[in-house]
Amino acid sequence: MEKLTEYFDTKDDVSLGKLLKEVENQTPISFEILKHSSMRKGKAHIVGITGPPGSGKSTLVSKLCKQLAAKNFDIGVVCIDPTSPFTQGALLGDRIRMQELAKTPNVFIKSLATRGNLGGLAASTADIVQVLDAYEKDIILIETVGVGQVELDVLGVADTVVLVNVPGLGDTLQTLKAGIMEIANLYVINQADRPGANESVKDLNMMVRESGKTDWKPPILKTMATKEEGIEDLIDQIFQHKNHLEISGIWKEKRQIRNIDRLNSMIQSLLSSKVEEYIKKEVVWQRKVQEVREGKADPFTVSHEIVNSLVNK
Amino acid sequence: MQVKVVMAKLGLDIHWRGALVVSRMLRDEGMEVVYLGNQFPEQIVDAAIQEGADVIGLSTLGGNHLTLGPKVVKIAQEKGVDALIIMGGVIPEDDIPLLQEAGIAEVFGPETRIESIAEFIRSKVKNSIA
Numbered sequence: 262m263e264k265l266t267e268y269f270d271t272k273d274d275v276s277l278g279k280l281l282k283e284v285e286n287q288t289p290i291s292f293e294i295l296k297h298s299s300m301r302k303g304k305a306h307i308v309g310i311t312g313p314p315g316s317g318k319s320t321l322v323s324k325l326c327k328q329l330a331a332k333n334f335d336i337g338v339v340c341i342d343p344t345s346p347f348t349q350g351a352l353l354g355d356r357i358r359m360q361e362l363a364k365t366p367n368v369f370i371k372s373l374a375t376r377g378n379l380g381g382l383a384a385s386t387a388d389i390v391q392v393l394d395a396y397e398k399d400i401i402l403i404e405t406v407g408v409g410q411v412e413l414d415v416l417g418v419a420d421t422v423v424l425v426n427v428p429g430l431g432d433t434l435q436t437l438k439a440g441i442m443e444i445a446n447l448y449v450i451n452q453a454d455r456p457g458a459n460e461s462v463k464d465l466n467m468m469v470r471e472s473g474k475t476d477w478k479p480p481i482l483k484t485m486a487t488k489e490e491g492i493e494d495l496i497d498q499i500f501q502h503k504n505h506l507e508i509s510g511i512w513k514e515k516r517q518i519r520n521i522d523r524l525n526s527m528i529q530s531l532l533s534s535k536v537e538e539y540i541k542k543e544v545v546w547q548r549k550v551q552e553v554r555e556g557k558a559d560p561f562t563v564s565h566e567i568v569n570s571l572v573n574k
Numbered sequence: 575m576q577v578k579v580v581m582a583k584l585g586l587d588i589h590w591r592g593a594l595v596v597s598r599m600l601r602d603e604g605m606e607v608v609y610l611g612n613q614f615p616e617q618i619v620d621a622a623i624q625e626g627a628d629v630i631g632l633s634t635l636g637g638n639h640l641t642l643g644p645k646v647v648k649i650a651q652e653k654g655v656d657a658l659i660i661m662g663g664v665i666p667e668d669d670i671p672l673l674q675e676a677g678i679a680e681v682f683g684p685e686t687r688i689e690s691i692a693e694f695i696r697s698k699v700k701n702s703i704a
């Protein structure tokens with residue numbers, strides 16, 4: 262992959278597939294890919310679809326794509342499924358619900374395994390999204406793993422978060438309240454063909470009112486993904502939220518925060534590898550580290566000594 | 575680097591057990607398996623491109639192996655996909671050489687030892703830790 266820019270200029274699925282494969286596996290060249298795509302990103306609307314296992318996220322994503330593609334949007338989809346902690350393998354099954362998209366030319370789907378990451382996304386998700394964004398996708402849908410309460414990583418990546426629930430979750434809603442209930446910009450009660458949908462909408466309504474949000478009142482929608490009902494409304498609300506983000510300045514602010522977060526995390530990982538190298542090179546520090554290991558020196562003093570010494574060099 | 579497999583039931587073949595058994599088994603062998611369900615050759619190759627697959631697995635028990643199997647190889651070559659393409663299911667002994675000639679790397683029948691599939695993949699896919 263010598264002529265990296267060509268891979269970006271050709272704008273075909275084969276090139277994009279190769280770029281994403283490098284990034285997914287965090288190969289040495291992925292650093293160059295991310296560097297290159299970093300200055301080309303920022304235009305795509307990034308939408309997170311999250312919610313409990315089996316609520317219908319994949320089916321919804323499929324119908325969203327179908328209708329968005331018909332409106333000539335260029336779409337990227339990132340689906341995340343869990344890695345087995347025992348074998349490091351994964352069965353990525355979201356595409357089964359997206360079979361009807363196979364012949365839709367402007368939908369590009371990438372499945373990722375969490376590979377040990379616990380926040381509901383794969384560690385490479387933000388990077389994959391960045392490359393799709395740089396590849397001029399208009400909208401990028403991220404399907405998280407089926408979440409419980411603490412998997413909130415999608416917040417850091419998405420502009421708009423859609424929380425998908427199913428009817429009859431009265432009690433569950435209460436327990437979810439503590440975490441993922443508050444993060445959503447849009448609530449969907451999917452499988453509305455099942456009993457209890459209206460009650461769930463009522464429950465949610467109360468919760469949203471309690472939260473006292475004023476600038477953007479998260480709408481609550483009913484969908485039947487399998488029957489492709491309620492999808493137009495959902496698309497409409499997703500775009501209204503985008504509009505809200507742009508008008509309020511949050512759109513721009515989110516991108517700036519992401520840039521800074523990225524800078525900070527790069528600095529941190531760079532620094533810790535430099536420090537590691539430094540310790541390896543100098544016998545004095547190795548001896549100090551050994552003293553800390555044996556409890557003869559304290560980690561607070563020694564960490565300062567090492568870092569100060571490196572910085573003052 | 576983890577091995578990524580795209581697994582499909584070829585064409586309209588209704589038999590799902592074999593494809594799923596093999597998918598789970600490869601997962602348990604440490605691979606990442608994207609399960610597509612039923613798809614036709616062109617869509618299978620497109621999925622392999624998007625997913626960055628090292629391996630394309632085709633399952634067929636319905637008798638379409640000779641008509642659709644070689645098509646997958648041909649389209650993959652045309653589009654510049656260099657994934658390993660393997661097949662499994664109920665396939666007559668006599669057809670296996672024909673499939674291999676057409677570029678299917680290996681064919682695994684009903685009595686296949688599960689481990690042998692993973693072993694074969696590992697021996698053919700480079701850079702793998704799985």
Ligand code: B12
Pocket residue numbers: 586587588589590591592593595596630631632633634635636637660661662663664665682683684685686687688691
């Ligand atoms: C169960 C079954 C069905 C079920 C399927 C439900 C299900 N569970 O999937 C039903 C009743 C729906 C069915 C329907 C039909 N069936 Co049927 N069915 C079977 C049966 C009895 C068992 C299949 C099975 O599940 N095996 C268990 C799994 C684990 O084994 P497997 O699929 O072979 O997979 C192993 C290997 O082949 C390999 N493998 C499989 N896929 C892959 C993929 C890769 C990448 C790799 C590496 C390996 C691999 O690894 C697996 C583990 O070792 C077989 C008979 C048989 N002995 O195979 C007939 C059989 C497959 N069926 C057959 C037929 C003809 C049909 C029908 C056409 C009948 C009809 N006239 O309507 C329809 C198909 C319609 C269609 N559109 O496809 C024939 C096929 C003949 C042929 N190909 O020449 C068989 C062989 C029966 C026979 N002796 O005539 N069937």
Ligand SMILES: Nc1nc2c(ncn2[C@@H]2O[C@H](COP(=O)(O)OP(=O)(O)OP(=O)(O)O)[C@@H](O)[C@H]2O)c(=O)[nH]1
Pocket residue numbers: 313314315316317318319320321355358406407451452453454455484485486487488
């Ligand atoms: N009755 C009904 N079933 C639905 C509806 N939407 C989806 N389903 C079914 O719900 C099941 C799960 O759907 P998925 O789309 O796979 O759900 P998911 O949230 O992506 O699941 P995970 O990715 O495993 O967390 C499938 O059997 C769907 O057919 C709906 O509106 N009504």
Ligand SMILES: [Mg+2]
Pocket residue numbers: 318319320354355404
């Ligand atoms: Mg899903």
